[in-house]
Amino acid sequence: MKLFLVAGEASGDKLGAALMAGMKALAPGVEFAGVGGPLMEAEGLVSLFPMEELSVMGLAEVLPKYRQLKRRIAETAQAVLDTAPAALVTIDSPDFSLRVARLVKAARPDLRTIHYVAPSVWAWRPGRAAKMAQVIDHVLALLPFEPPYMEAAGMSCDFVGHPVVAEPRASAVEAALFRERHGIGDEQPLVLCLPGSRRGEVERLGPRFDEALMRLRDREPGLRVVLPTVRGVSSLVREMTTRWPVAPIVVEEAADKRAAFAAADLALAASGTVSLELAASRTPMVIAYDASFLTWHIIWRMLRIDTVTLVNLVSETRAIPEFLGPECRPDRICRALVRLLESPEARADQHAAMEETMRRLGEGGEAPGLRAARSVLAAIERRG
Structure with a gap:
């Protein structure tokens, strides 16, 4: 066959x-x-x-x-x-x-x-x-x-x-080794930055994500950022991040990505399947997305739902904050990240939504x- x-x-x-x-x-x-x-x-x-x-x-x-x-x-x-x-x-x-x-x-x-x-x-x-x-x-x-x-x-x-429910996940030991390998202390906040897997997404969202994380770093001076990427945009990501005031740790290998997901305290991610990957690793998240002016306005007029984040949809909650189109602004994104870092209740709500999502998806x-x-x-x- x-x-x-x-x-x-x-x-x-x-x-x-x-x-x-x-x-x-x-x-x-x-x-x-x-x-x-x-x-x-x-x-x-x-x-x-x-x-x-x-x-x-x-x-x-x-x-x-x-x-x-x-x-x-x-x-x-x-x-x-x-x-x-x-x-x-x-x-x-x-x-x-x-x-x-x-x-x-x-x-x-x-x-x-x-x-x-x-x-x-x-x-x-x-x-x-x-x-x-x-x-x-x-x-x-x-x-x-x-x-x-x-x-x-x-x-x-x-x-x-x-398939996200069956993908391998890093152990606590692998997560600890990732932090140790990159000199990240146990008390240092570690944030995943995930601006997408397409060139257009990375070019559009990368600078905004960086600014949001710079604002967060002003509040959390010890903050470290790791940016997992994929083959198609790896060179673009590495070139772009050399211009960031504080360059993130860029990882491309699958094992390093899994360890980073397990080691992170929270994530800032583009809308898409990655929200389910974060849910599988039980990593609290903030979702943000934007497209070109024309594309966004066409999509926005057609939307029939009030959230595009898959964790929210599958769990039938609205636990994951999202900033889409005109709302995709560094100041607003930063405030949501701060709340997630500082509020045990917000993290607990997300964990409950992620557990339900994984159960419904066949974990x-x-x-x-x-x-x-x-x-x-x-x-x-x-x-x-």
């Missing part, structure tokens, strides 16, 4: 790698082709081209690269047809992957198409599910409340859990990657 996988960003790379591991456990001898990042490559994928070419989002960000992306869409679709897999599995990045699926379906209507990560139609643009159903047969959902939305649009859908159960692989195999068998 051969599968063609398409992932377009770091979070999709994690999902794809977990799925690949699950497939190898359930279907020995399975082969993979497609587009992915370092984690999927470690599972045996030879990427058609560097995944980082697809890590753009927002109208203003995509337009300058439109012709290149259009060429990659056609190239990827042709590769799917040439490979003739048992199924095409597209992973998140809908602006790219669903265009690939549309070209593939037009040429091969019988080919099973599976999309990993349900569109957040409960948040905005509810019509996306019906549009997706034109080219996708089956959906793997990360959140427990999503399957009914997909089924109503005409697709089959399984809740497979979120302690079968690994989501294995559940996803089982769902993929069942979907292929149904078509057969």
